[in-house]
Amino acid sequence: MRLASGPWHGKIPGVEIRPIGVVRSCFGGKFGVPRQPGLCPSAWGELVFEPEFRQAEALRGIEGFSHLWLIFGFHLTAEAGWHPTVRPPRLGGNERVGVFASRSTFRPNGLGLSLVRLEGVEARPGGSVLLLGGLDLVDGTPVFDIKPYLPYAEALPEAQGGFAPAEPVRLEVTADGVEGFEALPERSRRAIVEALALDPRPPAGREEPGRIHGAGLCGVEVKFRVEGEVCRILAVETAEASGLKG
Template sequence: MALDIIGTIDSCYPDKFGIPRQPGLAPSATAILRLKAPFDHPDSVRGLEQFSHLWISFIFHQSPERWTPLIRPPRLGGNARIGVFASRSTHRPNRLGLSLVELAGIEYTPAPALVLRGHDLVDGTPVVDIKPYLPWADSAEEARAGFAPEPPPRLAVQLSDDCRRVLDERPDGESLGALIREVLSQDPRPAYRRRKRDDRRYGVRLHDLDVRFHVQSSDHGSGENHESVIMVDSLVQRT
């Protein structure tokens, strides 16, 4: 069976690094799902505005086509192995993904496009299907969540004075600042880097900014990190 690409994502995440590992963890994240012909007929989204949330089926187009039966989920520290079908890893046989997103609006000029919030989709993601979310059918009160029973812990995020000035000068500074804090508070570093003191500088691309940051940790002489804070060092606009 061949899948038709019904649209693509224009995302605030230009790169994979830094994207929250699940939807809904960064509510300030925005995207536009632009439908492609012949699926961009206005009738194809008639009535969709009545729903607040959508299921987006998509392809992990930046992931390797080779799949593996065992993967190392970051939630387990990047060392423990579990079966690929017991995970949400991108290294899947058909590279299909599924995300629950908020429908913030529908634009009709020049063709239907869906405004999304709280997504976890990289720019250019191919979309293969859209379905409305039904709370009474799609939510199970007694569900078990295996090795991920709750949202990941968050770190405090501090911006330098220069970073705050950059945001103050932008008309979207408030929403962009919220997105920076939501994304970085989840510590986007590789899992193995979180278990020890880390002096490296990292960069995340959000909208048109390169966000440079490092993690400031204190171990109180024990060799284990007890307190960690994400320090945002600079915000550089890409040209």
């Protein structure tokens, strides 16, 4: 069989890539966002469609799927361009692998793929909104397309995970006596604990014992410190609300 050859000049007739919507997420900034979907099951968000794509007909039948693939853009790092090799956090930030052997944000086209849980479709005056769970997307992430997850074709228990064969080790998270933490909605508390258990610190930051970090999570600023295998929440401070409720 002979394969087609020749240069492609960046256009497919009739195809234009543009956001169909934007994610409103419980993660207010890059720091603290899980590095993979599903690792923080209590995380939540919404997909709010652009006016052009708010027709209810476009979502007909989507309620029958429990999970969706989102094709999105790494909008906070797109201007940094791409790198042929990257340092994955799973390798401690000390070993380089090819960008195409990673899920790094520094990609030629700045596109990401995330598998999220569909928790519902909510009809609102401005159009239908998708309610999502287990996501790993920062607030404001543009989404370019949605595809339903098909277990019979895409659940592959025999697949190999390369240099990331298993889930990351989790820290123990404590919030003893922290004013304001218990006052948060239950889902917000769970999401914060799950996100911090994944140790959001960059590899270099883990070499500074005792350093206090801050992450925008669930509409508040969470101050924490990691001591060995324990992450201690030190304070929960008011931050700009994301517009969502846990």
